[in-house]
Amino acid sequence: MSRRKSLVNTVADELLERIIAGDFLPGDPLPTEAEIGDEFDVSRVTVREALRTLSARGIVRVLSGVGSRVAPVEAWRSVPDALRYRAARGDDATVSEQLISTRRLIECEAAALAAPLISEVALGECEECVDSMVAASAKADVDAFVAADLRFHAVIMEASANLFLAVLLAPLTEVMAERRKQTSRVPQIQEHAIAEHRAIVAALRTGSSAAAREAMDHHLQQTLDDLHAYVLS
Numbered sequence: 001m002s003r004r005k006s007l008v009n010t011v012a013d014e015l016l017e018r019i020i021a022g023d024f025l026p027g028d029p030l031p032t033e034a035e036i037g038d039e040f041d042v043s044r045v046t047v048r049e050a051l052r053t054l055s056a057r058g059i060v061r062v063l064s065g066v067g068s069r070v071a072p073v074e075a076w077r078s079v080p081d082a083l084r085y086r087a088a089r090g091d092d093a094t095v096s097e098q099l100i101s102t103r104r105l106i107e108c109e110a111a112a113l114a115a116p117l118i119s120e121v122a123l124g125e126c127e128e129c130v131d132s133m134v135a136a137s138a139k140a141d142v143d144a145f146v147a148a149d150l151r152f153h154a155v156i157m158e159a160s161a162n163l164f165l166a167v168l169l170a171p172l173t174e175v176m177a178e179r180r181k182q183t184s185r186v187p188q189i190q191e192h193a194i195a196e197h198r199a200i201v202a203a204l205r206t207g208s209s210a211a212a213r214e215a216m217d218h219h220l221q222q223t224l225d226d227l228h229a230y231v232l233s
Contacts, residue, residue, distance in 0.1 A: 007042050011050035014040070016059060016081065019070055020088050030060065030068040057081060079171040093232050096179065099172065100224050106169050107153065108216045114159035115204050115212035122159045123204060126152055130197045137190045145190060146180045152197055156204070156216075183223075186230045196222050 015036070018024055030036070033047045040047075051068050054060035058077035062068045076082040086095045132148035150173070157166050183189050196219035203215035 007040075007046050008049045008053060011036065011040050011042060011047060012053040015050065015054060019059065020081075020085050022088070024070050026070050026072045028070050030070065032067060080175055083175050096227055096232070097224065099175065099179065100220055100227070102172065103169075103176070104217065104220045106165055107156070107220065108213045110157050110160040110162065110165050110169075111200065111204070111216035112209040112213040113162055113165075114156050115209045116207050117161055118156070118159040118204055122155050123201065125155050126197075126201050126204070129155070130194060130201065133190070133194050133197065137187070137194065142181055142184050145184050146177060149180060149184070149193065149197075150177060156200075183227065183231055186226070189226045189230055192222050192226055193219075 015024075015030065024030060030051075031039070033044050033051075036042075036047045036050075037044050051060055051062055055062050055068075056077075058071055058075045059081060060068050061071045073082055073085055076085075083095050083099070086092075129148045129152035133145050133152075136142075136144035136148060157169060160166075184193070196215075200212070200215045200219060203211040206212075
């Protein structure tokens with residue numbers, strides 16, 4: 001990475017941290033390019049590139065002749081950044097609930113599409129993922145448990161043969177990994193997840209879209225119930 005690129009990222013990351021911390025709220029103007037440059041001891045060219053970086057992610061709006069302002073969070077195009085902002089505002093419970101509801105919209109349909117298409121190889125990989133979850137749970141290896149969980153859902157997404165559903169889910173993957181590491185530390189949640197994943201495989205084996213959709217929906221409802229029972233309570 002070039003020194004210029006490193007400086008651009010440093011300035012962009014620091015400005016984002018301040019926005020997330022609430023130093024600058026949506027609609028607020030950011031300091032001028034000259035002020036930012038003086039603070040970080042960088043050129044205006046570096047500042048402009050940093051602001052363009054934030055603008056490309058929808059976080060900042062650069063208005064010609066006016067300056068830069070923080071965009072409404074609803075306009076942010078980076079899912080992890082938006083979730084970090086919401087969580088920092090004390091909205092963590094709401095964020096978790098909305099994440100599950102978003103997964104429900106995408107993953108239930110993915111399961112329904114996958115059911116009549118999924119191959120024996122893919123079903124076998126799903127079963128291997130469940131076995132890996134069981135082994136990881138026995139060893140209290142949360143990272144391995146989450147990795148197997150995420151791979152299970154990725155196999156179903158691939159089997160759905162719908163590129164657009166995968167594209168919609170992709171920005172949530174990093175967020176889901178971090179959130180599952182938090183919730184999957186609870187033994188009861190691990191137990192429920194293993195049972196739900198087994199039920200999804202059984203539904204997929206029937207080839208029935210309705211059964212697969214129902215099994216995935218039941219799993220995500222169980223996830224929501226566990227969130228309230230073991231994490232948010």
